[in-house]
Amino acid sequence: MPFDEPTDSAAPRGLNILFLGDIVAASGRNAVMRATPLLREALALDLLCANAENAAHGFGLTPSIAERLLDAGLDLLTTGNHVWDQPQLIDYLHEHPTAPILRPHNMHSDPRAPMPGRGYADLALSEGKSVRVVNIIGQVFMEPCAHPWFSLQELLAADEQHASGWDALLIDCHAETTGEKLALARLCDGKATAFLGTHTHIPTADAAIFPKGLAYQTDLGMCGCYDSVLGFEHSLSVARYLKKAPKVKFEPAAGEVSICGAFIQTDPESGRARRIEPLRLSASENSLLPSTLPQALCPYKKDLQELLEAC
Ligand SMILES: [Fe+2]
Numbered sequence: 001m002p003f004d005e006p007t008d009s010a011a012p013r014g015l016n017i018l019f020l021g022d023i024v025a026a027s028g029r030n031a032v033m034r035a036t037p038l039l040r041e042a043l044a045l046d047l048l049c050a051n052a053e054n055a056a057h058g059f060g061l062t063p064s065i066a067e068r069l070l071d072a073g074l075d076l077l078t079t080g081n082h083v084w085d086q087p088q089l090i091d092y093l094h095e096h097p098t099a100p101i102l103r104p105h106n107m108h109s110d111p112r113a114p115m116p117g118r119g120y121a122d123l124a125l126s127e128g129k130s131v132r133v134v135n136i137i138g139q140v141f142m143e144p145c146a147h148p149w150f151s152l153q154e155l156l157a158a159d160e161q162h163a164s165g166w167d168a169l170l171i172d173c174h175a176e177t178t179g180e181k182l183a184l185a186r187l188c189d190g191k192a193t194a195f196l197g198t199h200t201h202i203p204t205a206d207a208a209i210f211p212k213g214l215a216y217q218t219d220l221g222m223c224g225c226y227d228s229v230l231g232f233e234h235s236l237s238v239a240r241y242l243k244k245a246p247k248v249k250f251e252p253a254a255g256e257v258s259i260c261g262a263f264i265q266t267d268p269e270s271g272r273a274r275r276i277e278p279l280r281l282s283a284s285e286n287s288l289l290p291s292t293l294p295q296a297l298c299p300y301k302k303d304l305q306e307l308l309e310a311c
């Protein structure tokens with residue numbers, strides 16, 4: 001058995017969830033799509049989500065890319081500040097209102113201004129289980145938006161005492177600063193299963209279970225090339241910062257690809273998290289990114305690296 005299930009096969013099992021950080025450009029999405037079958041099997045996943053706000057050449061998400069990621073085996077895609085970089089996604093979400101693609105719930109700064117898409121989704125899983133996934137965006141060093149906590153409160157209130165029937169409630173918090181993510185996460189402890197940061201593209205080494213059972217990681221990192229600046233060719237970023245050249249057009253970096261995210265296992269009774277393990281995997285051992293794998297994936301490391309080599 002690939003995952004260390006309880007020895008009593010009749011014992012209720014929690015959900016196995018993998019949430020991947022920002023998918024950047026073709027190399028990132030190819031890596032995710034190639035690795036998905038093995039990840040699903042080896043981790044006995046009930047749910048696989050990823051932030052896809054940079055999947056289209058680094059900027060936004062096209063409908064066809066979204067459909068390919070979902071066809072490859074992802075269950076749901078979240079986004080962030082880049083969600084509308086590819087405007088065809090706006091029409092697509094109008095036409096497919098139930099597509100498992102989220103934009104930040106609080107992205108509107110004025111509730112009277114309608115915003116396409118939706119910020120949360122309830123997914124039905126196997127064996128009658130269900131999960132709610134919420135996408136929010138931070139305010140610090142970001143574009144104006146509604147307050148993330150007051151926006152979240154409405155969605156969390158329905159889950160008080162786990163009475164709503166969801167088996168897990170996951171939050172993708174797309175925000176720039178560690179402090180804002182930590183403060184919001186503390187407010188969510190005891191009210192959600194996991195609070196996972198995205199947007200900075202750099203995985204943090206602070207995966208933890210908070211006192212009331214919230215799995216937390218400040219940032220999941222990205223699925224893309226780390227020999228770069230946030231997945232983009234570093235010479236172009238250097239030119240922009242050094243020469244004050246704001247018109248420099250960023251291009252995704254070419255090079256070794258990595259997959260980053262976090263594996264979460266829930267408690268079947270409470271819906272809280274009982275385990276979070278970061279996933280950081282590159283095509284080779286010489287990567288800039290130190291490798292960290294969930295325990296259950298360790299035997300599959302070589303297989304996964306071979307899958308990533310061709311991306
Ligand atoms: Fe991003």
Ligand SMILES: [Fe+2]
Nearest residue numbers: 080081082199
């Ligand atoms: Fe972002």
